[in-house]
Amino acid sequence: MSDSSSPNLPRLRGFVGDFTRLVERLGGDEAALLDAGRSLLEALVAADDWLPDAFALPDPMRYRQYLLHCDPFERFSVVSFVWGPGQHTPIHDHTVWGLVGVLRGAERSQRYDLQPQGGPPLAVHPAEILPAGSVEAVSPRIGDVHAIANALTDRPSISIHVYGGNIGAIRRSVFEPLTGERKPFISGYANTTLPNLWDRSAVPVHAA
DSSP states (O other): OOOTTSOOHHHHHHHHHHHHHHHHHHTTOHHHHHHHHHHHHHHHHTOOSOSOGGGSOOOSSSOEEEEEEEOTTSSOEEEEEEEOTTOBOOEEOOSSOEEEEEEESEEEEEEEBOOTTOSSOBOOSOOEEEETTOEEEEBTTTBOEEEEEESOSSSOEEEEEEESSOGGGSOEEEEOTTTOOEEEEOOOOSOSSOOOOOOOOSOOOSOO
């Protein structure tokens, strides 16, 4: 972050407002929503001056998922994922649409296909390295099963995710890579407080 003592929260506040209007306008058209939402998220992760340090802390044992905002009707949520060196997710699904934008570092994304009759998930898609600034989409319609890892071995990576629901409360699945066994999980969040986007009493020190 360029100025960790004074994050540019108006940038995140503007993104939340723009995405709320987008969901209200295109909520019934997933393809159009993902296309327009990609542009909004690309603009957000193009600047690294807004994420508060408390929501960018790695954990030595596992990746962390911090809630930044949840729509009051749970139509979408915004989270920061923080990956220490070598950390990764299991193979998992989402059950809702999602957009993943890399803010810092780089991530390795491996998509999988599930076999109709069961069995291990198939990594028939080449793994992708997602550098800072890149955005990818997931959904049950276009491909919903993947595993993500920090592509860097010497420092954390951070990505910003937007999901079509309150992702920390949605019942989802992880998949055993050798057998395909499906195990349900609800991810929850690493934080118990949210960034205060709505205090306008301070004199703005950043341009959104």
